[in-house]
Each structure stands twice: as structure tokens, then as C-alpha cells.
Amino acid sequence: MMKLVKLFFMLLSVPAFAQEEDHWETYMAAYEKGPGITLVNMSLKEKAPVKDQGFVLITGVSFSQCKDGLPTPEMIETLQSMDDALVRQVSLLGTTTFAGTWTHNCERLNYFYIRDSMDVRFSLQTFYKDNFPEFKTYINIRFDPEWEGYLKFLYPNDIILEQLNVSKVLGLLSAEGDKLEKERPVDYSFFFSDEKNRSAFIDQMKKEGFQVTSQHKKDRAGLVTITKPALPNASTISGMIIYLRKKAAESGGEYKGWETAPVKK
Numbered sequence: 001m002m003k004l005v006k007l008f009f010m011l012l013s014v015p016a017f018a019q020e021e022d023h024w025e026t027y028m029a030a031y032e033k034g035p036g037i038t039l040v041n042m043s044l045k046e047k048a049p050v051k052d053q054g055f056v057l058i059t060g061v062s063f064s065q066c067k068d069g070l071p072t073p074e075m076i077e078t079l080q081s082m083d084d085a086l087v088r089q090v091s092l093l094g095t096t097t098f099a100g101t102w103t104h105n106c107e108r109l110n111y112f113y114i115r116d117s118m119d120v121r122f123s124l125q126t127f128y129k130d131n132f133p134e135f136k137t138y139i140n141i142r143f144d145p146e147w148e149g150y151l152k153f154l155y156p157n158d159i160i161l162e163q164l165n166v167s168k169v170l171g172l173l174s175a176e177g178d179k180l181e182k183e184r185p186v187d188y189s190f191f192f193s194d195e196k197n198r199s200a201f202i203d204q205m206k207k208e209g210f211q212v213t214s215q216h217k218k219d220r221a222g223l224v225t226i227t228k229p230a231l232p233n234a235s236t237i238s239g240m241i242i243y244l245r246k247k248a249a250e251s252g253g254e255y256k257g258w259e260t261a262p263v264k265k
Contacts, residue, residue, distance in 0.1 A: 036104030
């Protein structure tokens with residue numbers, strides 16, 4: 001069972017083979033054997049699964065230059081070079097889609113979706129033997145027509161997605177000179193189409209210590225913004241968003257976004 005610990009933006013460059021329109025994200029999570037880092041092509045979510053690529057190829061290497069199961073900076077560079085070479089090799093097998101990588105327990109695994117499994121294992125065994133004979137290799141090919149390896153494993157869950165989004169906003173604040181060390185009001189906004197449900201939500205939030213700002217402008221009817229002081233870190237704010245989104249949904253509401261002001265002193 002995976003448990004989120006924090007976001008971890010490694011010095012992992014976007015793959016050299018990535019298409020210009022691809023959207024890649026990196027995140028870190030905790031697993032039974034320690035932390036793991038996932039690099040995933042988020043753009044594939046809109047078209048997954050691809051019907052004529054029903055096999056998932058999971059392949060990679062184990063490495064000894066690691067600390068707490070993750071690669072050293074020197075090893076990261078080696079792994080990136082290996083990834084580039086591996087993707088070129090797999091592309092020779094026909095139409096393929098590179099979905100991402102998972103680095104965990106001193107092992108780097110690459111996920112590809114391919115048309116069929118014919119000659120794939122032999123081709124990769126030869127590739128590894130000729131180019132990276134010093135590494136212990138891993139090759140697994142299985143039928144995955146629903147792309148569960150991508151959608152249910154590589155692709156971030158709701159908690160991680162929220163942390164990714166929050167971290168981007170905090171990064172903008174930091175770029176403006178905010179050291180993100182001081183507690184400040186954080187606003188969360190929701191929309192309710194039913195006034196009774198909206199009022200019930202407001203009453204509940206007041207009981208939980210939120211200040212409530214109701215919007216009554218004609219073009220913003222049904223919108224409510226609640227405010228509570230918090231330290232500006234991804235874990236705290238994303239956790240609060242997930243909690244409030246669930247509470248709002250129980251009352252028929254929809255989460256619309258969050259914001260806070262930069263503090264530069």
C-alpha cells in the first residue's frame with residue numbers, strides 16, 4: 001500500500017526523446033521497501049488505453065550506487081543515458097509508447113506499451129548484453145489492454161496530483177521572494193447550486209474554525225470562500241483541499257480553487 005510522504009523534484013531532466021507537447025511530472029512516494037520516484041508522461045491520460053498497444057513492457061536495471069534505495073547524482077546521469085538508449089532500442093520493435101519510469105529499491109524500471117511481445121525479450125537481452133553488461137537486468141512483458149500499469153500505478157493519485165498543483169503555486173510565491181516560512185490566511189473556494197446546501201456547508205465550516213466570505217454578486221451566486229491560517233507547504237494545503245473537497249461534495253458542492261498572498265517579510 002502506497003503512502004504519500006512528500007513531493008521530491010529530482011534533478012531528472014525531461015527525457016531527450018519526449019515530444020514537445022508531452023507533459024512530464026516527477027513525484028516521490030513511500031512504499032513497503034522505501035521511497036520511490038516516478039517520472040510519468042501525464043499527457044497519455046487523455047488517450048489511455050491505446051487499443052492496438054495492449055502489452056506493457058517493464059524493463060530496466062538494478063544499480064549499486066544508491067542511498068536509501070535511490071540513485072546517487074552520478075548514477076542518475078548514467079540512468080538517464082541508459083533510458084535514452086533503451087527507448088531508441090524499443091522503438092525499433094514497432095509502434096510503442098513510453099509511459100514513464102519508476103525508481104525504487106536500487107532499481108530503475110521503464111514502462112512501455114507495445115503492439116505485441118514477439119522477439120521483444122530476445123532483442124532486449126541482446127541490447128543489455130552488448131551495451132550494459134555490468135548491470136543486472138529486468139524484463140517483464142504482460143498483457144495489459146486497459147493500461148492499468150500506467151493508469152493505476154504510474155499516474156499520480158488524487159493526493160499526489162493535488163500536491164503537484166499546490167507545489168507549482170508555492171514555487172511561484174517563492175520566486176516572488178516569499179520564503180514560505182510564515183503562517184498566513186489561505187482561501188478555499190467552492191460553488192453550490194443549491195442555497196440550502198451552501199448554507200449547511202457554511203455552518204459546518206464555521207464550526208471547524210473557518211472564516212467564511214460569501215459572494216453575492218449576480219455573476220457569482222452560489223460561490224463561497226472560506227479562510228483559515230496555515231503554513232504554506234504542499235502537504236498541509238493539499239491535505240486540507242482534499243478534506244474540504246470531500247466535505248463540499250457531501251453537501252452537493254464543487255471545489256473551485258485556493259489562493260494565498262505572498263509574505264515577503
